[in-house]
Amino acid sequence: MSTSDNFLVIEPSQELRFKGPFKDEVSSSSLTLTNTSDKKITFKIKTTAPKRYCVRPNQGIVEPGATVNIAVMLQPFDYDPAEKNKHKFMVQTMFLPEGEEVELETLWKTASPEQIMTSNKMRCVFELPADAQEDLVNRPEPKDMKMATEELRKLREDLSSARGENLQLREEGIRLRRQLSSAASAPGSAAADAAPADTTMYYVMAAVALVIGVIVGKLVM
Structure with a gap:
């Protein structure tokens, strides 16, 4: 040709x-x-x-x-x-x-x-x-986008796990309160026995509150 x-x-x-x-x-x-x-x-x-x-x-x-x-x-x-x-x-x-x-x-x-x-x-x-060239330079590369998507997925999984733990702790606290309330109102229970139960309840609830505070802190972050 x-x-x-x-x-x-x-x-x-x-x-x-x-x-x-x-x-x-x-x-x-x-x-x-x-x-x-x-x-x-x-x-x-x-x-x-x-x-x-x-x-x-x-x-x-x-x-x-x-x-x-x-x-x-x-x-x-x-x-x-x-x-x-x-x-x-x-x-x-x-x-x-x-x-x-x-x-x-x-x-x-x-x-x-x-x-x-x-x-x-x-x-x-x-x-x-x-201005279009500047936007193009600042645009994430495909590799960076993939990493960001993976990081977002992990954060969502952590958030879901933290919410589950929070719900579980709330249910455990309710169960403990019910058990202690039932024990305190049982017939024949002595007034002297009430003091240790109240003290135990105090420590349990304090521990639950501390764990819930940590979980809430994760959610905020």
Whole structure:
């Protein structure tokens, strides 16, 4: 496959630049094709990311000595730094047969590899505004996001466990209070026995209150 550089001038020849933001707006760039030969040339624009771009016209004819302007529109998308400079464009060309009318679609479908000439590939460059670049720099990397999600999951598990312990301690305190109340009101219990029971109850409740305080402290943190 030969090159079209000798008779077709392409501007820009190396890069197509697109300015953001890209998320909600169409970003446009342009190509110009100038035929420096004395023959008619048909062209076709190709890209490595056809779903991302709208090219008008994407094929056509350049008369001898004439120039054709081509609009290249990048559709809105969520900018990914990993895609930077990966998209490329290429211009394919052929000389039109002299003295006969041809259908371009048919001509391109039936052309042999020896008839088709190609230009150098032009890479696409994405330019972000300063504020968008700052947001991109401060955005957590996927690895950091994964770590943050795992940490959040652990915190939720700790919170659920602390709530369970808190409920269990409350139930244990209620059970102890009921047991002590039943013992104090039992027939034949001596007044002298009430003092040790009350003292025991005091220590038990103090311990329960201390543990509950620790659990509540965990929940607050």
